[in-house]
Amino acid sequence: MDILLVGGLLLVIMMVLLSGGVWIAMTLAICGWVGQAFFTDTQPGKNLFSAFWESNASWELAALPLFIWMGEILFRTKLSEEMFEGLRPWLNRVPGRLMHTTILGCGIFGSVSGSSAATCATISKVALPELLKRGYSEKLALGSLATAGTLGILIPPSITMVVYAVAADASIIRIFLAGFLPGILLMMLFSGYIMWWSLRHPDQVPAADPPTTFIEKIKLSRSLIPCAALIVFVCWVLIAGYATATECAAYGVVGALALAAWSRSLTWSNFWEGLMGTTRSSCMIMFILAGAAFLTKTMAFTGIPRELAEWVNAMHLSPLALIGVLTVVYLILGTALDGISMIVLTSAVVLPMIQKAGFDLIWFGIFIILLVEIAEVTPPVGFNLFVLQNMTGKDSNTIARAAMPFFACLVVCIVLVTVFPQIVTILPDMVMGVDQ
Structure with missing residues (x-):
């Protein structure tokens, strides 16, 4: 045949x-x-x-459930809600407002995880419930998460890039460097479409908050600092070469648990629910x-x-x-x-x-x-x-x-x-x- x-x-x-x-x-x-x-x-x-x-x-695959667990912790302990509240004043005047967090989150997280599946699953767990709760379009949110999740294999480090470099006998570092500008370009295209869609469908985007001064924005963003610090730390230890992607995922879990405990939102109940949710998604x-x-x-x-x-x-x-x-x-x-x-x-x-x-x-x-x-x-x-x-x-x-x-x-x-x-x-x- x-x-x-x-x-x-x-x-x-x-x-x-x-x-x-x-x-x-x-x-x-x-x-x-x-x-x-x-x-x-x-x-x-x-x-x-x-x-x-x-x-x-696969040892590299161990990062997958860890990153998903990190997202579960942020989601179930309300840290993700605080993160969105901190971002809200800065995106208030941008068409599409908080919808851009799906693109930004996938871009940043993709640079840490190197996995399309981990990026899509983790950011979806954190962002989707918050966007729907605030009245954003479910269709737009699903579309942006499905495609922006692919940034995990374009923005270095990426397992797919390593496989290609080995197959082509090319420099892994050059391949990594080559992915940055196309990754940024793709994020700009995604956000550009969100802005265009939001201007055409203003009735499907939550109303903007009253204007705030720069000092007020800083005060409203205090809740953003812990989660932002955790993401920056995880990115930094990977880029600086102090940890592998799997080790970064473990640091992210420990950091998320520490933040949840510090904010007094971590309980045995949501800890167990997060663990079981991670198990189901990972399996x-x-x-x-x-x-x-x-x-x-x-x-x-x-x-x-x-x-x-x-x-x-x-x-x-x-x-x-x-x-x-x-x-x-x-x-x-x-x-x-x-x-x-x-x-x-x-x-x-x-x-x-x-x-x-x-x-x-x-x-x-x-x-x-x-x-x-x-x-x-x-x-x-x-x-x-x-x-x-x-x-x-x-x-x-x-x-x-x-x-x-x-x-x-x-x-x-x-x-x-x-x-x-x-x-x-x-x-x-x-x-x-x-x-x-």
């Missing part, structure tokens, strides 16, 4: 199972099992156990990761990603046409694979094509990471859609529709870095030199 036909069949099975209400992780695992059992000579049972173990037996995400890992093995055994890449190579396209076709190919792969798998399974064929066409490998690294971000919010296997679906009970297609305007912002960002590659290359060239 034609290999692309196999891919289409697996995609149809996935859509049928998801629409029938089958658990997301089980759907991914079933598709992986069908692919291996009927279209390869390998043993699906053995690969199932190895995929589940390999996907979760959900890790179960989905395991199912995705098994499906990735199926893709590797069937050779679908390599077949697509070799098909593109055989077309002998011009440089810009090559980029256009690769964009389509990676978007297709993003409907069934996670970002790291997309890079690993195609790099052996794609990277030589990119070098031959004269593109900078550092630039292409950021380009492909932006495509991975789009994959995170693309049905049927948009990982951030799954995270929000399990956290809010909303259907993933509903969340995907809410994310469409922000999806367009991602596309605009890709176009801008393609037309103006200096957005990616200028910072690493300035810091490390052009020839390094």
Whole structure:
């Protein structure tokens, strides 16, 4: 059977199972099992156990439940409410007001966690209840959280960036530096859309508070200082090299517990509820990761990603046409694979094509990471859609529709870095030199 036909069949099975209400992780695992059992000579049972173990037996993954626990503590002890109250006077005159905290929070937290799932889950836990309580648009909040959560893999440090640097034999530091300006650009695009939407729908944004002086703003923001200090500390110890991402997550949990105890809002009840909430969210995400890992093995055994890449190579396209076709190919792969798998399974064929066409490998690294971000919010296997679906009970297609305007912002960002590659290359060239 034609290999692309196999891919289409697996995609149809996935859509049928998801629409029938089958658990997301089980759907991914079933598709992986069908692919291996009927279209390869390998043993699906053995690969199932190895995929589940390999996907979760990771020291780096230990940061995920810790960061989620940090968000649970901030949410359940009312520290998040104090944080929003402290931000309110500073964003009072900005169109969209507190809605911008989703973008800012995901950007800052993404630089600490390096994980799209952890960023989306943690900021959603903290921000979504507060925004809804204050009367902000649920659709806008869900869309911004789904897409801004992807900043976790664009703003350094990022596990996906490390994987690409190893695959491309490129400098990890240069890749990290290259991600900063596109990350800031994407945050500006997201916030710009929120401002535009808010000006067009003033009736769906809470009314502004009375004007306050600078001194009054400082007084109203006193409750913001503890949480801000915790975030700055966690970022600083990571950037300064004093701790790994996992250790930073542990510091964040200890700091959040200390702040909650200091503010006398920590009780045995909300401590236990936060712990159980963390367990449920972490198990959900890790179960989905395991199912995705098994499906990735199926893709590797069937050779679908390599077949697509070799098909593109055989077309002998011009440089810009090559980029256009690769964009389509990676978007297709993003409907069934996670970002790291997309890079690993195609790099052996794609990277030589990119070098031959004269593109900078550092630039292409950021380009492909932006495509991975789009994959995170693309049905049927948009990982951030799954995270929000399990956290809010909303259907993933509903969340995907809410994310469409922000999806367009991602596309605009890709176009801008393609037309103006200096957005990616200028910072690493300035810091490390052009020839390094």
